[in-house]
Structure formats: C-alpha cells, structure tokens
Amino acid sequence: MLCVSQWCLFWCVLFTDGPNQVILSPNRTSFTFDEGDDVPDVTCEADCQPDCCLMWITPTGQVKSNGILRLPKINRTQAGIYLCNASNDVGNMVSDGVTINVRYGPEKVTISPNKTEYVVNEGEHVHDINCSAEYGPSLVVLSPNKTEYVIKEHESLPDISCNATCKPKCVGTWTIDTGEFVSDDILSFPTIKRNQSGSYRCNISNSVSSMISTYVSVIVTYGAEIRDITIDGENFTIPENVEKRLICEIDGVPKPYGRLFHNEKEKLSSINPIVTVMVPLCNDTGNYTCAAENSEGKANQTKELFVLCSPRPVVGLLPKIAVGNDSILEINVIFFSYPQPKISWTFSVNGSNEIVKSNDTIGIYQHVSSIYITDMKTSQYGMYVLQVTNGIPNDFKHTFEVLPQRK
Template sequence: MKGHVSCRNLTASPNYLHGGTQLTLTCDVGDSIVNSTATFRRNLEELGSIQSDINNCYVNSSSTLCPSTCSCDENNNLMIWKYTPSSTPSSDQIFYCDFIGDSGSFTTSTTVKRAVLQLPTISPSTSSYNVTIGGQLPPIKCTEACWPACNVKWTGPNGFSLNGDTLKLANIQKTHSGQYRCRVENVVGYNNIQFITVTVQYGPDTMALDPAYSIIERREGSSIGPLNCSADCEPVCNFEWIYPDGQKKVVGNILPQHILQKKNDGQYKCKASNKIGTDEKIVTVTVTYPPENIRLSPAGNEFVANEFSNFNYVTCLADCVPSCTYQWTGPTSSSTNQLQINSIRRTAAGSYKCTVRNEIGTDVSSNINVIVYTRPTQVNKMTVVCTGSTTASIAWIPDKTVVPGENFTVKYKTNTGQIQLFPFEEPSTRDDIYLLQVDSLAPSTKYTFTLESKNGLGRAESNEYTCTTMAASEESGVSGALIGGVVLISIALLLIIIVIALILLRKFRILTTDLSSPPCGCPNCITTCIQRIARLSKKDEGPYMNTVHTNYVNTTINGPEEGNVNTEVTNDDNGSDKPYDDLVRRTSNSSEKPYDNLHMSPTGTQNDPSSHYANYENVNKMKKKKEKPPPVKQKPKKKLNS
C-alpha cells in the first residue's frame, strides 16, 4: 500500500446542518483521482466511499456506479459526496475525507455548524412607549442570535413594515399607535414574539353630539335633552356641560333633559379635556316667546307737541324672540317702534297705542295721549248786533280744536275814536257758542268790532263787523204797536241766530271733530251746547222775554231729516192761537235779573226727545204803571252786519 498524503481541501455546502437539508461535501484532491479511493465520515461515522478508474466512479468499492449521492470530477480532481441529515443535530459536526491514490493518501476535515434560530432581544428593554402626537420615538434595536444569519424586519399597525434591526419613528401621528414586532427569519423559520407598544397621546379630537344638533330652537316651556357628547382622545377625556349662564355645570358627557326658560337662551358647551389638551363642542339654543314687558321711552302717558313740528320721541320696546314688529295706531299710524309723525297736525292729536307681535303672539301697550298745541285761528263765525242805544251783542262760534284754549278780546271803535278793549276769558267748559254784551256805547253811533283770539302760541284777529246804535229819541213814548213789532223782530232774530248757529256748529263739527266723540256730553243732539242768549232793549229797561217753550225737533245726528228745526211756537196754556206771547219789559231797577238764561237740558235726559228744547223759566208778564203810551209808528227791521 502506497504512503498516505494529505487531501488538499474539504468543503461543505451549505455551511450549516439542518434536518432535511442536503449537505454537499467536496474533497479537492489536487492530483489525479484515477485509481484512487476517497472515504467520507461524520465524526467517527462513515458516510460512504468513492472509487475512481480512468472512465468511471463507483460507490463503496463496488462495481456500482455512483448514484445521485456521489460524483467525480476528473477535470478538476474533485470527489463529491452528498449527505442529508434526518434532523438537525444538537451540536456542530466535523466531517472528514480520507483519500488513497497513486500519489499517496491523506485525510482532511471541516466543521459544519448546526442551524440555529434563537429568540431575539430588543434594546432598550422598555416594552411600552407614550409619545405625544407630532413627537418621535428613540431608536430601538432588535438583536438576533441565529445560524445561518437571520433576516430582521419590523412590522407594526396599519401595514407598517421596516427592514433592518433598528426601529425609528418621527412626526408620530395617531395612526402610529399600536404594537411593533421584531421578526427574525432563517432556514430554521421565523420568530416575532418580541414586540414593543407605542401609545400616541393627543388631546380631544373629532368631538360629536348625539343627536347631532348645532342649533336648536324651542318654545319657552318645552324641553331639551338628553344630549350625548363624545370625543376621540388619548388618554381618555373628562367631560363637563356648561349652561348658557356660565354658572351651572354638569359633570359627565350627557346633558340631562330639562325645561327651557329664557335664561337658557344661548350656548351650551360640552368641554372635553385630558393632560394633553382641551376642546369643546357648542350647541346654540334659541328660546322663543311672545312679546312681553312692553315699555315706552320716555315713560309717561301724555306728550305735547307744537303743530307742524316733527313728533318722534316716543319709542316702544318689548322683549320677544324671534324679533318683534311694531305698529303704532291712533289718529295716525307708524310702522316702526318709534311713533313718528312728521309735521304733526291738530288732527293727529288723540290716543295712541303700540301693538307688538311676532310669530308666537301679540301684545299691546298702554295708551298714551298726544296733545297738539296749536296757534289760534281767526274767528269767522261771528254776528254783531246793536241791541239798543248804548248796547251791542256779539255772538261767535270758537274753534274748539285750538289747544291750549283761547282768550278773546273784543276790540271796538268809532270812525274817529280810540280802540276800546273788552276782554273775554274762555271758560274751562269751552262752550259751542259764546255771547258777549258790550254796553256804555254812544247812541246813534257806528261802531266797528273785531275779535282777537290769543293763547301762548300766538294770536289771530277776525274780520271787521259794524253796527250802529239806536238813537236816544227812539227809546221814549213806545206804543203798543211798537212793542208788538219789537217782539216780532226779537223773536225772529232769536230764531234766526239759533238756526244759523246750529247749522254752522254742525258743519264746523263735521269738518274738525270725530263724530264718534260726544259734543258737549250729548252724542245725539246739537242743541244742548247753547249756554245763554240775552237780548237787551232800552238802556233803562230789562230784556224782552219769551214766555213759552221753543221746541226743536229732528235734531239727531243720524235722523232722516237731519238738522231741521221747527220754528213754530206752541200755544200757551190758555189756548191762545197767537204765534207768540206778549213780551214785556222789566225796569232796570227791578230786583229781578235783567235777562233769563237759556240753558241745556240735564245730561241724564239726552235720550228723552221731550227734553230736547231750551226754555225760559220763571217768566212773568209785567204791566207798566203808565197807561197806554201814545202810538209810535213801527220802524222797519234793521239788517244785521256780519
């Protein structure tokens, strides 16, 4: 047997032992392998041998050609053996190649490690990290102990994957929260048991209400709630409900059901907070209610304005939700909360009220009274009659729309004389017709009369009226015929004045007053406003007096024969068919009154037709001591100047 020489090299592929994985052992002889033998061993255990001649390679010194487990490479002087362990050995293995050939013999070996997959380690060893949103995670390394070397990979939430043994996270968001595992893998398999937990912390986010209200409108007295408030936050948030007044609070995320009052109008706030931050969700509640607490500014129930000025200083205010509309009503109207009357007229005087309404309801303010102060107007309904040699009677109808009331002054003069003043103060009752007697006039003299009306705002003067007093000689030796003529003239004048006054009064009222307002306290008649009528005769004698009733008929405002006056005089109690009774004169020194009053019927009898007349009371016919006076021829009637 030839001497032994060492084999040049023995290699193993792969470089690990793993059950079921084929291991290829290659013995590089370095010389020709013809007529040589190579034996392969694992430790002391023989795995098999290969014989080679010039042309073939045989297994285990037999005539059997090498199967798939062995081969020869004569060109490269290689003898190859393939070994597949049934299991992974518990330790590393040493493999040998014993070679015998023409050039000598040798033994060579190689060590093959067993395949290993051990549990990796993570450093730092912290298993849980809390990171504020937007922050970063420090580097975390996964250390593996395996053969052959392992592939290392980090996996995490939402499909996160990172190749390599070091985990790095920056600008962390909520989606980064979760477990991160270190996965190690080789021929043995893989292991991902080791992991860390990353918790991304953030303040309240994505707040919501259930039901999802942002605006709620409810009638006062109705209910609201419960409302559930939620928020996404880490760590878990604490909740609190704050009422509109900012004082009442409810701990917890549920706003309980409650009855709405006016003070609940406003914003309800759900406040969520944790150590990272605070947020809130707002629901706006509108509590609706009808108008209430109507108030006028400035306060008061009576306001005064001068005619033709702008009246706009009374404002109506009210509490109401939704907002109110305002309407002033009265003699005129205004569609704003401010009573506005531009260039106010006297016809705008009267009672006003403010109506306030919204879609819930309506309310009305208390009444206010607007008084329009006016300048005096010119008296144009006036009659002047010279009733004797020294007296004149003046009758006129005042303008009752003038406020404040007027004072009157009669101005009279002769053609050459100085103007005389005769003042007349308007009574508080403000009669419909005023009668004034001017005396101490000169006989047979023509007088010119004017009437001045005045109040605090100004004055006005009437047109001129003239009359001529009687001559003094006309007052002596009056005959019975003259007395009768005077009586007829007196009665005619009296009736004419009354008729004219009634007609003018009616027309004046229609033009200047509201027919619904009772004139002089009587809604159905126009005769009761006549206060007194006096007619004087001679200077030293009393007035002529009518001794019978004068009855006015068909004087109601709405009667079919409106305004007709029956001027017929009724018969006296003795059945006389004379159209009038005798009028007698009273002496001026008589203790009796120089005239009788023509007065109104009592207020309580306004609806009694029988009371609608004026009468002279306590009238007695008086006889003169003188016997029949000499007959005096009756003069024709004088015309009245007006």
C-alpha cells in the same frame, strides 16, 4: 374593613385600594429550561381591596386568566418574557418581567462536502469534512429592553431593534396589532403621529423556525381637541319645546376632561362625549362653548344656538294703567322673540285708531318696546294696543287701558 360599635349604634367603614406591589413566587425573574421540561408553577399575588383579578400575559400577547403560570413540557416557541397584571376597580399594576429561556439541540446537521462515502487509497489525503448545525431563534431580544413608550406627537421614537441568535442569520419584521407590516429589523418613527399609537411585535425567523417578541406598546400623546359640536345632526336653529340632544365630541391623549357652557355659565362637565338633553325655550338661545383640557393642552369651540319662538312678554302685563292729567305716561314691555319681531303700537278711542311712535331696543331674542308721552291730556286716555309678530304662529297682542288717575 374597620367596624366600630357603641351602645346601639353600629357603623362600618370600607376602605378600597388598588395593588401597590405584585409578588412573584418563586421570587425570580429568569429561568432556563431544556425543551420538554416541566416548568415549575410561578404564582403572582397582590394585596387589594376589593380582590384583584390576576392575569398572565405571554410573549405572544395571549392572556391566561389566573394567577398561576403553568408551562408543562415547554417548547421553544414558549420562550420569552411573561408579565403578571393585577387589577381591580381602583387601579392596576404589572409585575417585573419573567424571562423563560428554552435550550434545545440543533435542528439540522450539515456535512460539507455533502457526501456520505469516500473511497481512498491508503496513504492518500482525505479532504477536510466539515460538520455544522442550523438552528432557529430561542429568544427575541429587544433593544432598548422596554415594552412601553409614551411619547408626544411629532417627537421622535427611539429606534427599537430586535435580534436573536440563529444559524443561518435571522431576519426580523415589525407588525402592528392589526397584522399590518410596519418595518424590517428596526422600528423607527422620526416624527411620530397619533395614528401610529398601538402595540407592535417583532417576528424574527430563518429557514429553520421563527419566534415572535413580546408586545411593545407605543402611546402617542397630544393636546385636547374639540372634534365637533352638534345638536341631533341639525343646524343650530331649532324649534321651541322639542327635545334635542346637544353633543360635544372631544379628543386627546391622555383622555381630556370637558365642560359645556351656556353664555359663560357652566352647564355640564364630563369625559367624551359631553351630552346634554334639553327641551329648548326661547331664552336657551345663546352661545354654547365646549372646552376640553388634558396635560398636553386645552381647546375650546363656540357655536351660537337660536331657538325659534313666538313673541311673549317676559313678565305678566297689567290690563289697566292710571295716569294723572298733565303727567307722564311711560309703558315698557320686555318680551322674547326669535326671529326678530315686527312691533306696532296703536291708540284707539271712540272707534278711531292712531299709530303711536315707540322706542324699540332689539336684541337677539330679548327685546324692549316703550312708549313715552309727556303732559297727558284728556284726549290721550283710551286703549293702547301693542302687537308683535315674527312669522312664528301665535302673534302677541296686548291692550293697555289708560285711565285718568283719581285725585
């Protein structure tokens, strides 16, 4: 924190930083103890702002939520690799692995032949008697000695084996963090798929005892994908002025960044999911494109949204138009409507109505209707009525009174 004061002004700048080093004390990464010994405390520290949360991760994946590794009267099942994780809102870092080896005596002594008494005459030969001991695993060794693999989908994961010194010989089985059996001694994925991401452990055992390895994290990366674009679970024809949520679901590893466009204009950007709340108007009709991108690739998908709306002019219309005799009358009306409208023009004078031919340009939701009369005559002055319908309530009707222009 840096603070500066001058005159009556005081200001303070707060710097934030994640851990850049995890320090172990004592600074060792391997210990060997006899079973039943008290393991001296191993502490981990990190320089962070704000302060880091320090956690020890045991070989079985359990978490001890403080910076002190304390193992009183250690037993063989606690042997393995311990990691200290330091994290705050800015970032996280994992220490070097601390290997704890536990020595212990034989579990079972076997005599062969399995006899406890021999009666022989002096000078005769006593058959050889063999003594051997059986023991379970004291440390699970992974090969390669890695605990995290980041690999692209459809590529091959290097074979990972687990071994231990045991008598009789140990057998290993790999399981994923859900507890589901995956394979025997060797973990192998020749063509890995995204649903094979997860944390794996090897359980190695014989008739004496068993031990579980530390977790091996397998992260499968793949390019950004668009899962779906929905609007409150409905189809993409919606009523006007009713609040809706347009949702774009994206996927990918690493997490992709997504953007939402309306007719090529960006509206929103975020991680998954991309959600925009809208009270749609007629001119919200158009193409909605969801785009996503990560370091492995990019994708986009477009859906066309239609907003049901009654006909209405884009701008206000004049009630009266003055046109000189022998001049040109031209009326252009731009209006919104979806679905497509039915358009009619009529000329009304002295109680009689005549149909007026119009030139119409029909778009998706925006349309133009025009009438054009050259060489205006006295008989053509009067009321020109535009009527537009599309099946949505509130038809549009407007009357233009065309008057002779004063000289």
